[in-house]
Amino acid sequence: MRSHTYDFSPHDLLRLLGPALAVVAIGAALLHAGTWLNAVPSPRPALDVDRTIVIHKVEASGSRSDAKVLLVGDSSCLMNAVAVRLGEAIGEPVLNLGTLSYLDLSAHAKLLQRFNAANTNQLKEVVLLLHPEALRRPAAEAYHTAAFEHFIAGKDHVTKRNASYWLGLEFLRGRILSRVLPTALPGAYGRRYGFTYDLEAHLRRERGSAVDPDPKTFQGNPEYRLATQLEAQSRAFKAAVPPGVKLLVGITPVPAGFAPSDYAERHRRMLLQWSQWLGSDGTLADLPATLPDDLFAKTTHLNERGAMEYTALLARSLSSH
Amino acid sequence: MLFNSGVFLKFFAGFLLLYWLVRSNLRARNILIVSASYLFYGWWDYRFLGLILFSSVLDYFVGLGIARQTDARRRKLWLALSIAANLGILGFFKYFNFFSTSLAALLQKLDIPFHTSTLRIILPVGISFYTFQAMSYTIDVYRGAIPVCRNLVNFLAFVSFFPQLVAGPIERASHLLPQFERTLTINRAMLEEGAWLILWGMFKKVVIADNLDALVSMVYGNNAYSGPAVALATIAFGFQIYCDFSGYSDIARGLARVLGFDIMVNFNLPYFASSIREFWQRWHISLSTWLRDYLYISFGGNRRGAARTYLNLFITMLLGGLWHGAAWNFVLWGAWHGVGLIAHRAFTTRTTPGPGIGRIFGWLMTMLFVFYGWLLFRAQSFDQIVNMTRSFSEWSRPVWIGSYVTNLVVFVIPLLAVELWQFRSRNSLVPLSLSRWALATWQGLLLLAIIVYWERVEVPFIYFQF
Numbered sequence: 001m002r003s004h005t006y007d008f009s010p011h012d013l014l015r016l017l018g019p020a021l022a023v024v025a026i027g028a029a030l031l032h033a034g035t036w037l038n039a040v041p042s043p044r045p046a047l048d049v050d051r052t053i054v055i056h057k058v059e060a061s062g063s064r065s066d067a068k069v070l071l072v073g074d075s076s077c078l079m080n081a082v083a084v085r086l087g088e089a090i091g092e093p094v095l096n097l098g099t100l101s102y103l104d105l106s107a108h109a110k111l112l113q114r115f116n117a118a119n120t121n122q123l124k125e126v127v128l129l130l131h132p133e134a135l136r137r138p139a140a141e142a143y144h145t146a147a148f149e150h151f152i153a154g155k156d157h158v159t160k161r162n163a164s165y166w167l168g169l170e171f172l173r174g175r176i177l178s179r180v181l182p183t184a185l186p187g188a189y190g191r192r193y194g195f196t197y198d199l200e201a202h203l204r205r206e207r208g209s210a211v212d213p214d215p216k217t218f219q220g221n222p223e224y225r226l227a228t229q230l231e232a233q234s235r236a237f238k239a240a241v242p243p244g245v246k247l248l249v250g251i252t253p254v255p256a257g258f259a260p261s262d263y264a265e266r267h268r269r270m271l272l273q274w275s276q277w278l279g280s281d282g283t284l285a286d287l288p289a290t291l292p293d294d295l296f297a298k299t300t301h302l303n304e305r306g307a308m309e310y311t312a313l314l315a316r317s318l319s320s321h
Numbered sequence: 322m323l324f325n326s327g328v329f330l331k332f333f334a335g336f337l338l339l340y341w342l343v344r345s346n347l348r349a350r351n352i353l354i355v356s357a358s359y360l361f362y363g364w365w366d367y368r369f370l371g372l373i374l375f376s377s378v379l380d381y382f383v384g385l386g387i388a389r390q391t392d393a394r395r396r397k398l399w400l401a402l403s404i405a406a407n408l409g410i411l412g413f414f415k416y417f418n419f420f421s422t423s424l425a426a427l428l429q430k431l432d433i434p435f436h437t438s439t440l441r442i443i444l445p446v447g448i449s450f451y452t453f454q455a456m457s458y459t460i461d462v463y464r465g466a467i468p469v470c471r472n473l474v475n476f477l478a479f480v481s482f483f484p485q486l487v488a489g490p491i492e493r494a495s496h497l498l499p500q501f502e503r504t505l506t507i508n509r510a511m512l513e514e515g516a517w518l519i520l521w522g523m524f525k526k527v528v529i530a531d532n533l534d535a536l537v538s539m540v541y542g543n544n545a546y547s548g549p550a551v552a553l554a555t556i557a558f559g560f561q562i563y564c565d566f567s568g569y570s571d572i573a574r575g576l577a578r579v580l581g582f583d584i585m586v587n588f589n590l591p592y593f594a595s596s597i598r599e600f601w602q603r604w605h606i607s608l609s610t611w612l613r614d615y616l617y618i619s620f621g622g623n624r625r626g627a628a629r630t631y632l633n634l635f636i637t638m639l640l641g642g643l644w645h646g647a648a649w650n651f652v653l654w655g656a657w658h659g660v661g662l663i664a665h666r667a668f669t670t671r672t673t674p675g676p677g678i679g680r681i682f683g684w685l686m687t688m689l690f691v692f693y694g695w696l697l698f699r700a701q702s703f704d705q706i707v708n709m710t711r712s713f714s715e716w717s718r719p720v721w722i723g724s725y726v727t728n729l730v731v732f733v734i735p736l737l738a739v740e741l742w743q744f745r746s747r748n749s750l751v752p753l754s755l756s757r758w759a760l761a762t763w764q765g766l767l768l769l770a771i772i773v774y775w776e777r778v779e780v781p782f783i784y785f786q787f
Contacts, residue, residue, distance in 0.1 A: 003343055003350035004581045007508040016512055019758065020520075023765020024772070169773055177773070181731055182724035184535035191543045194721020195728070201720075 024167070031168030035156070035175070043156045045174030049189050050100055051147070052196045053078070053210070056203045057099050058151045061114040067095035068124045069318070070115060071208070072108045074101045076131035076252035079301040082311040083207035089315030092124065096208030099148075101133070101300065104140035105233040107148050109240035114152070116242045125246045127318065128237070128278070131300045132224035132251055135270065139229065188214035212301035218258040220299050226270055234277035248321055249275050250284030253302070253310065257293040264289045282321045287313055322364040324572050325527050325775070332361065333576070340580060351478045351501055358481035362446070369445040372410065377480040379406050380455040381473055384462045388469035396463060403459040407452045414448055419647030447487030449644055453611055455480050458494040460615055467495045475501040484576040488569045490587040490607035497584070505581030515578030517753055517764075521739075522571025524767045528774050529732045530565035533557045536728055541699055546712035550719050551696070553729060559695045560733050563591065566605070586749070592691075593744045595683035597661040599673050600691055612641050627667075634666065635659040645698075650706065654697040661690055 034040035077098030087094040182195035192213030267289035295306030540554030570587035594600035642655015674683035
């Protein structure tokens, strides 16, 4: 017995699928043409937590600002130092340009240079803060560094020419969707901040500082040391500091219960060595190497209460320099 | 294997090719369908295959046993075997841990020493769907409503047909089984209908439901609530679960259509219902009619007076709630709808209010009732239900409310626009009446939206867990 019969022609099939596929192809062509002719908005792919933070920092560093003190560094700088509170305590406007741990000193230097170019002869102090975890990392992650460079250059972050590229999806997402529709943030970030737009609003309101909303058990290797590559990177960073601007350097704390027993001494030696490489104008040696565990969200970030306490300590330390 | 995955696209493309090759042999087609369905199902976990095979073979032979017997008592024994085996499998895999921990908790409260242990049982995907489908076959054979199936391959294909295997619709043997026994014709209209159903179902799942999932989790995953946040998240969940589940049903119907099969309609614009009774005539139709035909009527239906009718309704809905999952909030959700149906039946004999303001008021009350029910359904504990309900008296606005409303509107408006069109025209396929290029443009835009949101972590369909 016959199973089934096909009562249509290949032409019918083509008439069914062809027009819809043609519309997709036309849409892709329009996106490519619009991008090529600069007829669509410039890239701004703030579509998740990481990209929203980095894009905010890139834009904040290139904008006019009243900041006299600039905080730069990794995510421990972003999450541990409360810029508004710090500014109130030291009596100078502060901007936090702390980014994320997968960027390195050269990225921080670029942000500093952009800020100085947009706000010439305004800066008094640059405070560089890194977590010891970042000090032993030999190099930044290539993907994220490339993304950062693309954001600064105002280019689409296209790493490979796959189907997604040819369909124009990166242009659609990064140039149009991200500008018209806030993206919901996942997990704890969603519960704390809501959407990409709201995270950006928070960063603007808090002059670049954020709170880590995602507590995790402490993990990692507490055998901290300075990576040898850090020496060259530090010298390059120093070169980016404008003349007459004081460079102060500090290492952000680790949980007391996580740090090795001799960590306070190691922290002191690392800070001294790193400060020498940087040729800094001062070390924030009076900042604690460790803080109680209950002030941390995770090994690298303080929680909201911890950030407040650390900011008070940071203000006292900065006032003494 | 999820419909919204690359591996399914490859699977289905390969299947279509083989399906074309076996077009001249009905037996080969059904063997192909069984093989592909078992591959589709085993993709999750090959250990599930033994269970579906056992359940199917048992019901096949039970059907033959019932048909062979003329003695009423023996026929009943055969049926009891099928029901006991199917409910036993379902009860063990789905409810064992739930009942044992619930019993332990109850006895602990009564200070009665009781030792219980939970088993590490994996819940087979879609077990509630195919168990109910297979059980309906033996009941129908017993009732003499359908002839017995005497071809094992056809019966295996009926139970495991991959488009509707893991999340329904729960098909009836009287409708689907004969389709495995005859030559099917696939014409242009069926292709158009199938393509539309697949595209629209995929849009509802990938674009609407999966985007709303993030909005819902943002509030339901929290411990601190405010009234507007809970209200918005519950609305979002109402649309998420609808788009997720009806999206799956649409894709299932579309895939079947492309293969020449017809699968029953599972959703008929439920959010346009103006009474709770009408809602259940439009929502998960294959389950609600199953519950009506095999539970409510078996309990006596409305034949034994008002009080017994209400009790039958309540028990049916309670069990319907429990069917959704082994958790008390599903039981509570079932009870909530049971009470709603009883109240509706007590106050009116009409399914829907008359036209005009009465109908609008009825719709509003129905939606308030249904959406509060979704809060009961989505909450993870009684404490959460209580806290979220209390939050309606605390009307502070979260900072992200603007972004939340924007997302909700952007993702829900296309659905409402299409459904309003379908509702007014009383034709679910009305989009196919557009002119050729208007339809192509629209389908192209739907396709583009699906592609834009396709490339991320595949979110499983909610109803797979049931």
